[in-house]
Amino acid sequence: MQRSHRSGFLALAALLAGLVSSHARAAERPVTIELDAREAPRKLFHARLTIPARPGPMTLLYPKWLPGDHGPTGPITDLAGLRIQAHGQALAWRRDPVDMYAFQVDVPAGADAIEVALDYLSPADASGSQDLGATANLALISWNTLLLYPRDAKADEIEYAASLKLPSGWKYATSLTRRGESNGAIEFEPVSLTMLVDSPVLAGRYFRVVTLTETPVVHRIDIAADSEAALAITPGEEHAYKNLIAETAALFRSRHYRHYDFLLTLSDHTAHFGLEHHESSDDRVDERSLIDEDKRRGSLAGLLEHEMVHSWNGKYRRPSGLAPGRFDEPMRGDLLWVYEGLTEYLGAILTARDGFLAPDEFRQSLAQTAAEMDYTRGRAWRPLMDTAVAAQLLYEARSDWVSWRRGTDFYPESELLWLEADMKIRELTSGGKSLDDFVRRFIGVQSGPPAVSPYTLTDVIAALNETAPYDWKGFWDHRLQTTAPRAPLAGISASGWNLVYRGTPSPMQQSLEEARRLLDARFSLGISANDDGLIPDVISDSPAAKAGLGPGMRVVAVNGKRYSREILREAIQATRSKPIELIVENGDDFATFRLEYDGGLRYPNLERDSARPDVLSQVIAPLAK
DSSP states (O other), rough: HHHHHHHHHHHHHHHHHHHHHHHHHHHOOOOEEEOOOOTTGTTEEEEEEEEOSSSSEHHHHHHHTTTTTTEOOOGGGEEEEEEEETTOOOOOOEEOOOTEEEEEEOOOTTSSSSEEEEEEEESBBTTTTTSSSEEESEEEOOOOGGGGEEEOOOTTTTEEEEEEEEEEOOOEEEESSSSEEETEEEEEEEHHHHHHHHEEEEEEEEEOOOOEEEESEEEEEEEESSSSSGOOOHHHHHHHHHHHHHHHHHHHHHSSSSSSEEEEEEOOOOOEEEESSSSEEEEEEEETTTTTTIIIIIIIITTTHHHHHTTTTTTTTTEEOOOSSSSSSSSOOOOOOHHHHHHHHHHHHHHHHHTSSHHHHHHHHHHHHHHHHHTTGGGSSSHHHHHHHHHHHHOOOOOOHHHHHOTTTTTHHHHHHHHHHHHHHHHTTTSOOOHHHHHHIIIIOOOOSSSEEEEOOOHHHHHHHHOOOOOOHHHHHHHSSSSSOOOHHHHHHHTEEEEESOOOOOOOHHHHHHHHHHEEETTTTSSSTTTTOOOBOOOTSSHHHHHTTTTTTEEEETTTTEEEEEHHHHHHHHGGTTTEEEEEEEETTTEEEEEEEOOOOEEEEEETTSOOOHHHHHTSOOOOO
């Protein structure tokens, strides 16, 4: 009896040891992913994965909560062609009935790996997609769109060995390290799942690499465009981005990457946005953004600056609620006013420090931001903090009624708040310190390879107090948690300037109007209208709202004349002598609206306050010598 019990125990121990050993061997072997992008012009991508496994039930996950997106945005709907097999035999899989991102499969006896094949269906119209995007001439490849991973795997610990096939003649760039090439596939050094998802690939037929620095760290702008002509970066733009490298070094005095690539997509057929990564950024703008002055100001200004700042603020220093360490765990956005808001502020002032925008252009851009927040009527009911907490909802919200709903205002309004914090630090220290000192203390820290250093609100307040003692918690609670009818303009006033309105647009506003193909009459009539007369939104309590206009209506005539932007502009200029009469299309119906308004055109600008020192000019002065 004792002998048989001991024999059974030894057999069980041997079995358990074997299972543990098998699991350990599986964990040591990387997942291989072979991504085939040769059909990118068809908006179709393929992948084959070999995932170490052991016999028994297994759950595979598709990345759901994505860093930088701050929400459950993994494009699971566009995963197709899923096939799983082992030993050459097809395995049945089942989607979890509650978690749509989970797939269950039974691994047969004797198998130490499973093979997974899947496709990703890139949107035919990628203008609204922030995931993998492709045109006839280029593709931005996000690895998370084409992979699965074991549920019990830690993203920082499981490794993926990736390879990539591209259309003939296409070039590429990525922060991944190239290992070599085999059978027409580019092979990369294995990295953790975290770093693979953090390392997109930009590829294209028309491609250019601009090296900004080679030592001590390589910085490059890798450009893919839908035409050869669009690649023509100007000497001034190249000089500004070289200055950006010097200015970030002077600001942070550290780097948390080994090399850095701006992956710049120039296309009218992809979504336009920026997405941060540790050692690169995914920057997508209009095709002619480098060669058209209006588009340069309207879509490119501040983008690369903002995304590069994220390498420090967002990728390295990250709110604990946005650093779960897993792609299936929900994120919390309550500190996005630091993650995105502080980055918005630093990115904006860096456009002036690096010379991409002249000081006048920077002030015009700041005035536009201030006016837009001041005319956001939703601030009467929704505190700024709620726009951060609800970010995962607001990122997906429609553009109509945004003035009343509020959007992701923790970007632009936080720019005003961090300017105010900067002014407060300078006041408290009699000009001895500034927000730059807080940034170095809290975000710069020591240099090193990519890593995540989480923080809490307590840490933010402590670092501010170490920079300049004050009731910083009360400062932020009041501005984030309460509602107010007006935007927080105290920082602008304290910097020696005031928000005013003039009858003619500034050069920056002219560029914004031309880049967006609309007339911005929000600060006069309470609407804007594009080339077709479409009204995207209406400001509450404005002349347009009082007259009965609403989002989605389309202006067809102005004072008896066929609508055009210029006709409407002239009518607004003439309002001091007569009201405006609009014929408006609303679905299948037409109606006439009379707008009682006599203020002419109103465009925001900053005006110098001679009673105060010009601190704003000190804020945007270059740091690098």
